[in-house]
Amino acid sequence: MTAQATTTPSAQTLSQLNDHFGLAGVLAFREKDGLLFADITTPAATGSLCLQGAHLLAWQPAGQQPVIFLSQKSDMTPGKPIRGGVPLLFPWFGPRHDGKEGPMHGFARTQNWNLQFAALAGEDLHLTFTQGPTDLTRSLGFDHFRLAYEVAIGHTLKLKLTVANDGAEPLLFEEGMHSYFCVQDVHEITITGLDGTTYIDKKDEFKKKPQVAGPMHITAPTDRVYLDTTSSLVIHDPAERREITIEKVNSDTTVVWNPWGEMPDIQPNGWHEFVCVETVNAGDQSISLAPGKTHTMESHVSVKKLTV
């Protein structure tokens, strides 16, 4: 493993990123419309990330079709959420619900992260991004935390978020990896791994419902928060002839979302082309982190090609 230099947690420039972390033929940085991007090529996969939100935009293992959906109409403007990829959500999921003001899904997805580490290990590229208190987070009441986000791009995609509580009081938070997965046609897919669970149906007055046994089909606008779900999830995509498996670590909540209709920042019929299966801790499964402690949550994604 070839470790690269680390930087101080200040805003990084394009030339600093390329000088400190660029790896010829493997990792290069570029700037477009005020946003910084990392482009990745390894023998095992290609990928790209935006430094705003440490937002994964693409991942394509060698020999596979793209796995991560990114809207062609997404806003790519500093400070605006990106539609698609893997938005990283912290310190709340959805609207802030403690009566205070705050952006949808928290501040982590629209703030710049600092790259602290980049190295090729075998065929996988490992990146570590960090974020800490800023004027914005302090104005929202978050002053004593640090985040580290480790991303490994290879045949498998590994995402790991670590939260540290530097304060004297417990740190209460929600967190999520809001992954948008490419599918051939959302009408044709099924999802397994949710049998025997209960979900909150955000499309039906937040009623709690038991999951119907057997593979889950999506047939209508879907926004479900599945509780106590630690098992791996599988997206079965017969038209694409593949299965996408999402293995979760320290995540008790799973969210399944598809708008089932047009959205202003998604191309026409673009909603047919993805399903969100999200690795989350939220609601009753929010985290209360004791002073001086850390918490990690992980999502590991792998793809299997079906031969029949």
Ligand SMILES: O=P(O)(O)OC[C@H]1O[C@H](O)[C@H](O)[C@@H](O)[C@@H]1O
């Ligand atoms: O439009 P966004 O802020 O990116 O949120 C997109 C969706 O995220 C999650 O899946 C929530 O459960 C949904 O209620 C929300 O609509």
